[in-house]
Amino acid sequence: MTKIICISTSPRKKGNTMLAMEEMAKTIQENGGESEIYSLAGKTIASCRACNACNKTGKCAIDDGVNEMAEIIKNADGMIIGAPVYFGTARGDCMNFLQRLGMINLSNQRFLDGKVGGPIAVARRGGHTATLSEMLMFFFINGMIVPGAKYWNMGFGRLPGEVAEDIEGVENFKSFAANVLKVAKQMKK
Ligand SMILES: Cc1cc2nc3c(=O)[nH]c(=O)nc-3n(C[C@H](O)[C@H](O)[C@H](O)COP(=O)(O)O)c2cc1C
Numbered sequence: 340m341t342k343i344i345c346i347s348t349s350p351r352k353k354g355n356t357m358l359a360m361e362e363m364a365k366t367i368q369e370n371g372g373e374s375e376i377y378s379l380a381g382k383t384i385a386s387c388r389a390c391n392a393c394n395k396t397g398k399c400a401i402d403d404g405v406n407e408m409a410e411i412i413k414n415a416d417g418m419i420i421g422a423p424v425y426f427g428t429a430r431g432d433c434m435n436f437l438q439r440l441g442m443i444n445l446s447n448q449r450f451l452d453g454k455v456g457g458p459i460a461v462a463r464r465g466g467h468t469a470t471l472s473e474m475l476m477f478f479f480i481n482g483m484i485v486p487g488a489k490y491w492n493m494g495f496g497r498l499p500g501e502v503a504e505d506i507e508g509v510e511n512f513k514s515f516a517a518n519v520l521k522v523a524k525q526m527k528k
Contacts, residue, residue: 341524342373343417343456343516346408348433352380355461355502356421359494362509363419363459363516372520375415377408384432387439393446399439408436409443416523417455418483419516422470424462429470437477444481452482455523459492459512461502467493486522488515 345364349356357378364374385401392400399406412418420437422429444451458474460467471491478485490511496502503509 340371340373341417341520341527342375342415343367343419343519343523344412344415345374345376345516346418346420346436347376347378347380348420348430348436349378349423349461350380350430350432351423351499352378354380354423354499355494355496356423356459358500358502359421359459359461359509359512360419363512366513366516367520370517370520372524375411377411379432379436382432384435384439386431386435387442393442397443397446399443401439405436405439406443409440409447412440412454413447413450415454416527417519419456419459419519420474421459421461422474424460424466424470427466427469429460429473434473437474441477441481449482453484453526455484455486455519455526457483457485457492457515457519459494459515461494461496463495463497467491484522484526486515486518488512488518 367374422433494508
């Protein structure tokens with residue numbers, strides 16, 4: 340079965356990014372795929388230390404869960420990652436995660452190459468597109484395939500759960516998830 344990993348990088352366990360991930364994971368299952376949801380809530384993801392240990396060992400020297408997530412992603416066909424917008428850009432832990440995952444990828448025969456996925460962003464009012472652009476840099480340099488959707492992958496909401504009221508945003512998240520699965524299925528053929 341085609342498996343897509345959905346990751347919320349919000350510190351809120353049940354925040355808006357997680358709500359979006361749940362909707363997308365459900366859509367993937369409804370369309371005949373397999374999905375697993377992960378969250379960075381409760382974790383502190385450090386920034387890359389440029390120690391280059393991964394070059395020699397294939398693993399990150401920092402023991403905070405990124406190596407384990409890299410292994411999970413390696414065994415999947417795609418990855419959707421969501422960030423809350425903080426001061427117009429992605430939450431720091433999200434970019435720390437992506438940058439270290441990128442380094443692990445480079446020291447492991449570029450396992451992300453040809454996997455499908457993309458970013459989504461959630462904010463109260465502004466900064467979504469800059470956040471999406473920032474996160475897309477990771478997907479494109481790592482040989483990943485990013486499908487489009489009906490709109491840019493953004494949702495509006497401040498308090499936990501509020502993004503559910505952004506009907507168009509949630510519908511777009513679902514269409515993005517469906518497209519990720521569709522392309523990932525094609526890539527497996
Ligand atoms: C430190 C911080 C900075 C924020 N910066 C922005 C911002 O630049 N633009 C915006 O619209 N919302 C901003 N917000 C609001 C969050 O993006 C919003 O509450 C979002 O729904 C949080 O997602 P979550 O529930 O998944 O954590 C900020 C929130 C925090 C805590």
